[in-house]
Amino acid sequence: MLDGLPILSLIVFTPLIGAVLLAFVPGTAHRAIRWIALLTALITFGFSVTLLGYDPAGAEFQFREDVPWIEAFGMRYTLGVDGMSAVLILLTTVLSAVAIFYSWEPIATRVKEYYVALLLLMVGMLGVFAALDLFLFYVMGEVMLVPMYYIIGIWGGERRLYASLKCFIYTFVGSLLMLVAILAVAIAHGNETGTFTFAYEALRGFAYADALQALAFVAFFLAFAIKVPMWPFHTWLPDAHVEAPTAGSIILAGVLLKLGGYGFLRFSIPLLPDAAVTFAPIIIGLALVAIIYGGLVAMVQPDMKKLVAYSSVSHMGFVMLGAFVFNEQGLQGAIYQMISHGVTTGALFLLVGVIYEQTHDRQIAHMGGLNARVPGFAAMFGLFTFASIGLPGLSGFVGEFLVILGAFRYNGFVAAATMIVVIISAVYMLWMFQRAFFTVPSDWMGQHWAKLRDMNRNEWIALSPLIVLVVALGVYPAPVLELLAAPVDRIIQAVTDSGMTGLGPLW
């Protein structure tokens, strides 16, 4: 039935159609606006489910679409997915639907603009994961930037202007440098072969000069490291998270950070394998710092949302570590960790949002004893806390375990250091959980005690897909790992083909 349909274009541009439709709805018709946005997200999700029909034994990139775009420069509108991008697109559509549904009540001002921004954001995110043309990839990445800026800047907290600008400028600088690198790589390839193209498959596997590889890698690294974000480029993240509205945080943590990891795995390593091998030790070092530093800083955060934000720095460190040990376990673990982090952190931000909507406060010290008052909420918070720590049977465990396994094959000390950090993550998450849910309620909480309610129907509905995913991904990871096997093999192939010798002396 779906044969011949440009399914990826449908996925990417359905939200755009929704956004255009919204533009014609009067701004006061909040109900209609919310329903249109939600239906758009659900339809997009429906389309994206068909990507599960990806055949791991078939061609590398499936559901391909390829149309000339700007022929003078060899830019093409090329879409296609492999196992990795298919899974990430699904994650995006699920989290977007959750974010849109969750925003039902919390967002009461400028509703129309809000949903238009969210839908445009979806276009960019989905486009990034589906693009197989480097230029298209860049454009989609930038398209995303503006709606995110609006979402934080308009519907954010007190310091939203500062946070949104910081987020924008950081990302913008990184991606602009990447643009120069993309041009340099495409031109080098074009000058050598005579065909000027930005096609990913053509640019991959080309032997670029060492100096170009080194510089281009640094530029790509900056762009993606800021998105991940890697220490020391992470400072925009806590600000952005704390100020963003809940749905913004869900998307930011759930999808936008994954773009960085995806960028490394899809572009940096396969395009510039020599440079990747050369820089791997440095990146692994930075990843270790991020894992440890993120964990330690998370431990001392008084603000619940900021704590989750710093835990993201730590968890994304795992992703980077897994990506650059260049073995099967590490890479599979890295991708799995991205997905799992998207689900758990998205859920945690949602839960923080639930309590924040009622008390307008996120200070852990202001909470306490919540378990007695809102048991359903507490149970869910507990579930995702454990998933975040990496309890076996929940999604976080699989990724972390695989990454540590990969790290062991790379270097025992690195693995040992990583293991210790797993304990730190247990410390900060459980300590927060304990302080917020089990101790005696604070005086401050006393004022709100009577008004506190457990999760309402909408919040349960919004959370339910994430509950299913966090358990399913933890109990039965095989189908996803199967999808990831081929992309991982290709990344390893790209690195081993380069001889693993790295760059020659540059100077």
Add this chain to the structure above:
Amino acid sequence: MDYVDDLVTLLPELILVALALVIITVDLFLPRRHKWLLTPLTVGGLILAGAACVVVWGVNDTVYSGFYVVDDLSVFFKGATIVIGILSTMFAPSYLLTRRIPLGEFNTILVTALIGMCVLASSADLVTLFLGLELMTMPSYLLAGLHKTDRYSNEGGLKYFLLGSFASAILLFGIAWMYGLTGTTNIDELAAVLGGGLSPALLVAVGFLTVGGTFKIAAVPFHFWTPDAYQGAPTPITGFLSVGPKLGAFALLVRVFADALAPLASEWLGVFLVLTVLTMTVGNIVALTQVNVKRMLAYSSIAHTGYIMAGLAAYAAADSQEVAAQGIESILFYVLGYGVMNIAAFAVVGMLQRDTRRYGGLNSFAGLAGRAPLHAAAMAILMLSLTGIPPTVGFFAKLYVLLASVDAGLEWLAVIIVLNAALAAFYYLRVIVYMYMRDPETDPAELDRSPIETIALVTSVVGVLALGIFPGAVLALLEVSAASLF
């Protein structure tokens, strides 16, 4: 009888001349309340001239004893000139009529300046070139000072006139030296004679030409006249001044440096690289500190001049003709794209000056999204385009310059350009912050919603997006245009 035949190739210019005369005449007989009719009249004439450009496209001939060249490059410049002219005309009437600035005179002077720009683009001889330049800048001085009762307008016009004449004199002096050294003012002959390095005397000549030329495009350190001239002029006119004479001046630079002085490209490259980097960086840094949007856009136009100059630098640094052509193409694309988006941006500032006591401060933009969603969205798209965010024409223009620079081996310049673009994001986004994220003032700036202006605004924004997403059509024209230089 050649001279008569040659007239056909001048069709766009002739139509413009006729148009200017028609406007003056009609203006005499129009009662005050019908003055606005001059705008559709002018636009109609300009569209006719645009159609004439289509007729002379592909003619590629040198006429009038080698003084005038109608090649595709010049026709492209003329086309862009007319686009800019149409937008400038459409954005003006309401603003000018509110302030009792005579619309008939405005339209006539504007069309005269456009004629100058066309002549400039078509000059095959330094004498024609100077003639065109003066024909463009004289009306520009008048336009800047057109608001006679406003002292800022007077100040701006006077400054523009004094410094502009000074620059013209320097340029003319350079031309004289050139003639003295080579015995010719014909551009093709100059290109044939020059080469083989710089003698000290030639250095002086090239130096004068460089200073005069960069004065006209307002490159740092010859930019001091722009902010005052731009801020003082009536806002829609500022929109024109920031792109029209700039387009003309770039046509001049292309004719002089990429044609006459092409053999010396490796000699002047160094100076241009320094000026390019200085121009964009200084323009951006100063724009950062502005709280008046009009002034901010004036400084940012200096920064954009820097980006366009990078195209010329790429031309000079190129080691193959193909890459050199790319440099020229990037200039053409940038001036056209920048022309559309900047005029429209100034127009929005002008629309917010319906209350004549307003001077385009940032606070008049506060909360605009709530009051006028369409205008706010348009301005936001224009700001993003000026920042260089896809899918807008501003992004593609910047990309073109980057591509040309990287291709010419100037990767470091590309990096400086993108860092500057990031810097510029600060002040362009500030306008968006005011429009969307701040509450309106207690006495919010009244917005002009006249139909002609609104149509022009929507058209420009659609153009900005369309050229950003599908630049292919224009790219094909560019390739042909730039090819006529080689």
